[in-house]
Amino acid sequence: MVAKPVADFGRDRTRADGLAYTCRGCVVEVNRAAYERRRVAGKVASRAKPRAIPAESGRKVCRVCGEAHxxxxxxxxxxxxxxxxxxxxNCEAERSAARYAARIGTAGPRPRKHLPPVSAPVAAxxxxxxxxxxxxxxxxxxxxANAAARDAASKVVLAAMTERANAAAAARESRRVQQPPSAAAQVRLVALLAAAEASKGATLPG
Structure with a gap:
């Protein structure tokens, strides 16, 4: 084990000292060896890019098929x-068809269910x-049903309240009719009758 400066180690927040366990040089060697193993096994995609075409030409190279369209x-x-x-x-259509086939389990494009076949007659x-x-x-x-039940209950409550109000009004009217006039009311009535008689006497010729 070789001791190296702190600057040779990357950061690792999961460790107590905040530094990675492996130095930068060892990480590079490990990654290079892993990449070489994948390249030999054929698991590394080619990084070759298609030849670029100026946009002024009105064409572009597809990154999947590599053709200019x-x-x-x-x-x-x-x-x-x-x-x-x-x-x-075209490549996007093939990709969509493949994804649909993988999801549904049937090959071919997605059928249009809202359109009937051309050969079959349209029938109801x-x-x-x-x-x-x-x-x-x-x-x-x-x-x-809930709205109808609420309306019926509202009508029943309204009818009961109307009947109660009518009964109270009738009771007040009956009490007012049956109750004799008070003394003050009688005095006022007598005064009014006397004033009426006096006015009649004043209007008669002497």
Whole structure:
């Protein structure tokens, strides 16, 4: 074991001293040996880049097939310098078909279920409702039933309150009719009658 300066070691926050266990030189040698083993085993992809074509020519080289295509053969990609995708539309279609086949388990492009076959006649076919549609219909029916129940309960409460108010008004009216006039009311009534008689006497000729 050879002691080396601290500057020869990288950082490692998981260790107590904050430094890596292996020095930089040993890390480089280990990585180089691992890369050589992968290269010999054929697991290292080629780093050879296709020949670049000036953008003024109106063509671009696909990074998958390596062929030069017109610019309209590439989709948009705002993360790239030229604003175009690195794959041409043909390579992108093959990639999408392969991913779909791996996900579904069937080869070929995704079928369009909303379009009937050209050779088959279009006929009206009763399509059974799906489980989601059935659940949605059940929830709608439940909401309608709850709304109807709330309306019925509101009507019952309103009728009871109206009946109670009418009964209270009738009771007040009956008490007012049955209750005899007070002494002050009688005095006022007598004064009014006397004033009326006096006015009649004053208007008669002497």
């Amino acid at each position: 017109p610019l309209w053969m590439f989709g948009r990609d705002s993360s790239r310098a030229d604003g175009l995708d690195g794959r041409c539309r 076919v009763a399509v059974p409702p799906s489980e989601a549609a059935a659940k949605q219909a059940a929830r709608a029916a439940e909401r309608a």
